[in-house]
Amino acid sequence: MHSIAAILLAAGLSSRMGPQNKLLLDVEGEPLVRRVARAYLSVLDGPLTVVTGFEAEQVRTVLNDLPVHFAHNAAFAGGQPGSVATGLKHAPEAELLAVGLGDQPLLTPYDLTKLIAAQRAGDSKKITIPVHAGQRGNPIIVPRALRHRLTENPARPGCMRFTRDHPEHVQAAELDARGFYADVGYARRLREAVRTRQRGRSMTRTHLWLRRLLHKLKMTPEQADNIRFPCC
Structure with a gap:
């Protein structure tokens, strides 16, 4: 087995x-x-x-x-x-x-x-x-x-x-x-990261990480805003 x-x-x-x-x-x-x-x-x-x-x-x-x-x-x-x-x-x-x-x-x-x-x-x-x-x-x-x-x-x-x-x-x-945990609350965190960047605020390490991930996934902010992942 x-x-x-x-x-x-x-x-x-x-x-x-x-x-x-x-x-x-x-x-x-x-x-x-x-x-x-x-x-x-x-x-x-x-x-x-x-x-x-x-x-x-x-x-x-x-x-x-x-x-x-x-x-x-x-x-x-x-x-x-x-x-x-x-x-x-x-x-x-x-x-x-x-x-x-x-x-x-x-x-x-x-x-x-x-x-x-x-x-x-x-x-x-x-x-x-x-x-x-x-x-x-x-x-x-x-x-x-x-x-x-x-x-x-x-x-x-x-x-x-x-x-x-x-x-x-x-x-x-x-x-x-x-x-x-990238699928738990993922849309909310990505959305906030994008909004923070757009407002021109200084970004935390977490926001910088999320921005890099958004770039890796080649997603638009609109797509990121609509993701919701299930959880086992």
Whole structure:
């Protein structure tokens, strides 16, 4: 059995980006979803299962030369829970299973390694979630013993509902790397950074960082204003 495998959710409608699929945004010369997939592949000893949905062919095209497996959620318009259920159905058995998002531009292999280490240092029977300053991040790490619990209620599948309904099965890993949280409050922070720059105020280090990220993603302020990322 594999030590750790992963599900990467890449099925969302990306409706708040207008005509642009955020997973295909250019980040330093490569599509965002490819950048994230490579980060996962560098730390896994098991398969990476990519769940596709919206613009599935385009997503597959930018990942086709990577050693990933694909699972298609035909009902992707129904939201993230169905994509998690699709991934769980197709991902192979492993001691640990990471469930993450395809749109985290700052997530690094080092971040993932730290999260896996935190899970192994804690209660091996619990789901591990990165947390910092009251924010929950992604991905989460699910032990094999709890994997089936995420789909035991077919009307409410997925990790978000389960981890909130069953806190006794969850442990927090205090990790401050920005890669885990770039999708939490991301639109608000980008919007404020852009507005601060436009008002001509001196910018904090955080604002400078956000400005650089905005440039990397090749996004307009209007696009940034409309992003809202889900959270497991």
